[in-house]
Amino acid sequence: MPAPVWDPAQYLRHAGHRARPFADLLARVPELPGDPPRIADLGCGPGNVTVFLADRWPTAHITGYDNSPEMLDKAAVDHEGPTPGGGRLDFAHADARTWTPDEPYDLIISNATLQWVPGHAERFPDWVTALKPGATFAFQVPGNFPAPSHQLMRELAHSARWKDRLADTLRHDDAVLSPEAYLEKLTGLGCTADVWETTYIHLLQGEDPVLDWVKGTGLRPVLTVLADDPRAREDFLSEYRAALREAYPAGPHGTPFPFRRIFAVATREA
Template identity: 60%
Template sequence: MTTPVWDPAQYLRFADERTRPLHDLLARVPALPDPDRAVILDIGCGPGNSTAVLRERWPHARITGVDNSAPMLATARTEGEPTADYLLADARDYDPAPARPDLIVSNATLQWIDGHLDLVPRWAAALRPGGTVAFQVPGNFDAPSHTLLADLRRSTRWRDTLGSDADRAGVHPPERYLDALAAADCLPDVWETTYLTLLPGPDPVLEWVKGTALRPVLTRLADPAERAAFLAEYGRLLREAYPAGPHGTVFPFRRIFAVGARR
């Protein structure tokens, strides 16, 4: 898998829209045993927008944001939630057990990790008794935004430069997350929602995916001319798939939510 070079500014162009699912996720987190002394881990914290939401919900908790992108963490420390602690680490290797967390949250991160179901029992086992693990992932990989990108990468023009779509993100059906949480001795609460996001401006879907799904492609396209040509072709396909309406461009976005309270 190509490790994307993240752009905090591009990601935060749609900060409100990207953060809304986190609010919906946290609404289903059971009350923490001692919220004023709680230990919370934000795994895959990115530029700190998710960490700021956690601080708003639990103002006195000890919160640590974990991410494998130094630029994202630099933004988190200055523009996200400056009162939190931050740790540069890969979620695949990070061991949360020494922190003895009351809550582990992951907002739109697991889809980038191959074999991420294996993290569920590890995270659940790290929780204090009565603790909770909560995560949400995008479930729109069959949407035009992703299928068009995969087809374009495999086209004659781009396949030698970009290869296949083997490094694209991926998730499991909701029931797999429910089974994983139940097997980890957690009471599972799993659901899905499709948001109809109204995006403003020209080429808004392209601007959205530039911050997420398109990052591995942009990382490979070092030549400015090639990058511009690819974006022009992909942008045209997106405009056809998501035509602008009188009030903006409607971008349907399915997400999968999972909360597991340790028994």
């Protein structure tokens, strides 16, 4: 299956809701050992939350890594260059499936990326090894794969009409580990780990807002596979839209969209 093609504009339509988990993760990251610190944002997307790192550590040299040319182009145009505090923000191509740091870091952080990387916990040793003493590896991943938004998507992709084209396209509910499993992995690498989960109740606005949300993330593999067949694409979206409307009915003030996320902050012993 082809790699998903990303649409920065679609992704950023819900930028406020998507940024909140990163801010909550960042609030639990301790002070960093280096001055100025060296930071990697793995899976930086369009860079809209990478800039939060420069707010927290103004003198840092921060590199956002991503494997999407579309996302990297958007990030570079909007955010690359010197930062107000005397640091620097730049962006580079890297794939989290294979990225191995070639220098020591004070912080390696990843926001809603590792769920796209099969076996991502097996990459943790390389990343923790690249941390300076007292440095931190932090990430958050969605934990909502059993939710209707994803379950309905998978069921439709495996239905009689779509299974020949889409059955192997979507991630499954084992795309992320349990919080307990992440805790075990990280402490086993000699880190002091803080792992937790939160369910946000996003109040989305507009027509079919849950569909609009997943068009920016979880639905990208389907949209990529069907990109050369506009009629099939619209047929799939029509079926999926109807199912989402039933699963997530609009209320008087918007459409409530529960979204569970898993967080981890692991600090290497000084």
